[in-house]
Amino acid sequence: MNIEQLKYIVEISNSGSLKTAAEKLNITLPALSQSVTKLEKELNVEIFHRSRKGTYSTQKGEILIQKANGALEKLQEFLDEAENFSDTLKGELKIAMFPGPLDLLADQITLFKKDFPSIKASIEEDNSQHVIEKVIKEEVDIGFIIFKEEDIQKYKNIHFHKLYDGCMVVAVNINSSLANKSYITEKMLENQPIILYNDQSILEFVQNLDMVESNMEILFTTNNVETIRYALERNTAINIGYDYAFKTITGLANNNSYVTLPFVDTLINTYYFGYIYAANKGISRVAKEFLERLT
Structure with missing residues (x-):
């Protein structure tokens, strides 16, 4: 068993489809299926029911998926804590956003870079739906978007934070x-x-x-x-x-x-209007520090 397999079963559960999960994880469908099958054999537990209608977690599988999601969040906390021992904040900050607060974010990133010159930052503009897709695929760390209550209910694999x-x-x-x-x-x-x-x-x-x-x-x-x-x-x-x-x-x-x-x-x-980030990955120390300063 490895960390990647935990990410796989969490994403399959969120997507409800092996094909969709494979696309989001950027791996081939056979490779994803084989990895999950190997994990099920190793644990001697059927995690998913597979049918033409989709892929659904079993009762025991749902419990394991929840534990896997918790383990991934703890892993991110571990990595953040390890990074805290360094005096210098390093890494990347990738932001996708609905048009609007670009001037504000540009100013904040300029100030952020002055304090942490080792950070590599990028901002791209797009409509809210495309930003959501980028966050799900983990192409960006944070998305600033327009959203509704229905979106919060629909995207269980995303954390939503309201600002306006x-x-x-x-x-x-x-x-x-x-x-x-x-x-x-x-x-x-x-x-x-x-x-x-x-x-x-x-x-x-x-x-x-x-x-x-x-x-x-x-x-x-x-x-x-x-x-x-x-x-x-x-x-x-x-x-x-x-x-x-x-x-x-x-x-x-x-x-x-x-x-x-x-x-x-x-x-x-x-x-x-608010910001979002992937629930199964958590938020990096760099992104967390930026959001604390912004809000």
Whole structure:
């Protein structure tokens, strides 16, 4: 038995599929299957039921998987404690984030690097769904994303930490016929040209509106914030998105050419902005130190 096998059974349990787990672990499906089979023979315990419908832990297997997850967390604590004996913090800090607090994070990393010059740091921007995937695959240490309660329930292999509560808003040019409204209803969105940021929660919110198929004019979706700003400033389209984005994203925040309006009470859609990291790996000392300084 080895540490890798413990990681394997935890990931298979989280994924519910050998194929999905193999992809996330970046190993071949036969290699993963053989490693788990070898572990089951060594322990003389059937950890998983395998069928065409998926791979599910047995009653005894579930207990072992919980113990394995605990052992992996203890291992990370051991590594962190060993690193504490060094006077200098070393390692990498990889961050993926939803567009917004880039300026803040860049400033914080600059200060962080001054105190710990041996740290190698990187930041990349992407939509929340892609950031979640990067965290699950352990391609990054921390993800800063927009998420909802459903995401917390869905991704059991991720730790979610809330930093900010927000809601969906509509951004319109100050010369738009909607600019003087107190709130937005579905009826007001009829025949309005709309541009959306390509983020899963935004797209799901819009798709759930009753009139989306008949009278809503979605021009296109984009990952380019500047395109959204350009359209709003020229009054060629309106935007449905996170209130957080219009408070923090450079180019969208503090812009007097447009205003943001809340939805009517019956359409209020809440979300959270915060950070995430992989549950089965825990968080490194470098990432932990950075988050303590940031918060």
